[in-house]
Amino acid sequence: xxSDFTIFFFTRTRVSCACECLHECAENVVLxxxxxxxxxxxxxxxxxxxxxRVESNYWSTRVSRRTALRGxxxxxxxxxxAALIGCGSKKTDTGAAGGGDASRIQDAQKAGSQxxxxxxxPVPADQVRVKPGLYEGxxxxxxxxxxxxxxxxxxxxLKMRYLDPPRMDLARTLSCTIYMTQALVSNKLxxxxxxxxxxxxxxxxEPDLAEKWESPDKGVTWVFSLRKGVKTHNVAPLNGRxxxxxxxxxxxxxxxxxxxxxxxxxxxxxxxxxxxxxKVTLDGPKNDFPKExxxxxxxxxxxxxxxxxxxxxxxxxxxxxxxxxxxxxxxxVFTRNPDYFENGLPYVDQVEMYVQDDANAIxxxxxxxxxxxxxxxxxxxxxxxxxxxxxxxxxxxAPVSRGANVNGWQYQMKNPLFKDERIRRALSLAFxxxxxxxxxxxx
Numbered sequence: 001x002x003s004d005f006t007i008f009f010f011t012r013t014r015v016s017c018a019c020e021c022l023h024e025c026a027e028n029v030v031l032x033x034x035x036x037x038x039x040x041x042x043x044x045x046x047x048x049x050x051x052x053r054v055e056s057n058y059w060s061t062r063v064s065r066r067t068a069l070r071g072x073x074x075x076x077x078x079x080x081x082a083a084l085i086g087c088g089s090k091k092t093d094t095g096a097a098g099g100g101d102a103s104r105i106q107d108a109q110k111a112g113s114q115x116x117x118x119x120x121x122p123v124p125a126d127q128v129r130v131k132p133g134l135y136e137g138x139x140x141x142x143x144x145x146x147x148x149x150x151x152x153x154x155x156x157x158l159k160m161r162y163l164d165p166p167r168m169d170l171a172r173t174l175s176c177t178i179y180m181t182q183a184l185v186s187n188k189l190x191x192x193x194x195x196x197x198x199x200x201x202x203x204x205x206e207p208d209l210a211e212k213w214e215s216p217d218k219g220v221t222w223v224f225s226l227r228k229g230v231k232t233h234n235v236a237p238l239n240g241r242x243x244x245x246x247x248x249x250x251x252x253x254x255x256x257x258x259x260x261x262x263x264x265x266x267x268x269x270x271x272x273x274x275x276x277x278x279k280v281t282l283d284g285p286k287n288d289f290p291k292e293x294x295x296x297x298x299x300x301x302x303x304x305x306x307x308x309x310x311x312x313x314x315x316x317x318x319x320x321x322x323x324x325x326x327x328x329x330x331x332x333v334f335t336r337n338p339d340y341f342e343n344g345l346p347y348v349d350q351v352e353m354y355v356q357d358d359a360n361a362i363x364x365x366x367x368x369x370x371x372x373x374x375x376x377x378x379x380x381x382x383x384x385x386x387x388x389x390x391x392x393x394x395x396x397x398a399p400v401s402r403g404a405n406v407n408g409w410q411y412q413m414k415n416p417l418f419k420d421e422r423i424r425r426a427l428s429l430a431f432x433x434x435x436x437x438x439x440x441x442x443x
Contacts, residue, residue, distance in 0.1 A: 190294030
């Protein structure tokens with residue numbers, strides 16, 4: 001394990017886990033200050049810095065758009081997979097670069113903790129800012145982050161890079177690129193526990209579209225009680241209708257015939273006693289079933305289940321953002337859902353996600369605020385980028401972990417070449433696993 005690389009926001013090697021929590025992150029992101037081309041509202045009590053920043057009340061580690069990093073698979077796979085990736089930030093327009101003042105943040109955290117859950121007076125700016133510089137290890141959540149409803153400034157545009165999805169249908173293709181889009185526009189029955197104190201190594205779930213669930217027979221039958229009054233996106237063909245139990249039943253049917261059969265194959269019966277209740281019967285006891293459906297199983301509205309062509313080309317649901325544009329191999333644009341069921345969320349008005357593979361263009365775009373994230377390919381590039389932007393860049397170092405994922409070769413056995421065991425063995429012998437580990441994980 002190496003500890004001299006920086007863990008950051010979204011990276012190409014980290015996207016398969018990071019996308020899982022994009023929904024939870026993006027709906028809580030606060031864009032403060034003014035970045036080029038992004039207007040920001042004036043609501044809230046924390047004074048905006050000179051240039052834009054991204055702030056989240058979800059993550060316990062934070063980095064800004066001015067952060068270079070090199071990240072690999074980190075943390076648990078599944079619903080808690082991305083909890084160690086800093087998807088928020090702190091920076092200041094005062095103070096010198098370098099170092100970091102975590103103790104000051106801890107003091108502010110303690111001072112504001114009693115009011116954090118109940119509202120109250122906005123936290124003074126000088127108590128919640130993190131000076132530009134490089135931080136070692138986790139930076140604790142501040143008092144302001146504990147109470148975003150009071151301290152948040154609404155508005156602005158979050159701009160980041162992503163990998164272009166081949167389609168929008170998760171029933172056809174299991175892809176992290178599709179997850180990143182669905183995480184913005186959709187919800188699940190359950191989700192990873194949110195909040196600045198959420199433990200990334202403890203898989204805890206909380207309500208998403210299901211407000212509660214129970215099993216009367218030790219895990220064989222599960223009854224999910226759905227939120228009432230949840231509106232779908234006000235776009236055709238959903239047109240803002242109310243989400244109901246039939247949407248869940250149809251999604252289960254869709255996944256059983258497609259890519260998530262392994263999650264739902266234990267289901268022997270799905271019932272909808274009323275429009276706010278879903279009853280699922282399994283072939284045996286499974287106490288982790290509510291956690292399993294809180295991993296990758298975003299819910300599709302029945303109109304999309306019935307229309308494969310629409311499901312393939314459009315992303316829509318009940319989530320915090322509405323898909324405004326998808327230009328393949330270029331970008332996706334999402335706008336704030338004014339009817340989102342979690343009052344006051346999301347804080348930002350728009351999310352823009354760009355496809356860009358050219359390393360020089362990526363670095364240049366980061367410097368000019370075209371992207372708020374950057375993945376440095378090596379330590380020297382990281383240092384150079386930091387030196388160029390030290391006035392408003394916040395960096396954070398953390399150990400690189402290979403995570404809990406198991407990677408391996410998967411051959412397309414329809415190809416006659418790969419049916420020959422000698423070919424597969426030859427490819428395996430030709431692959432230098434140590435060099436691969438060194439290149440991707442630092443050795």
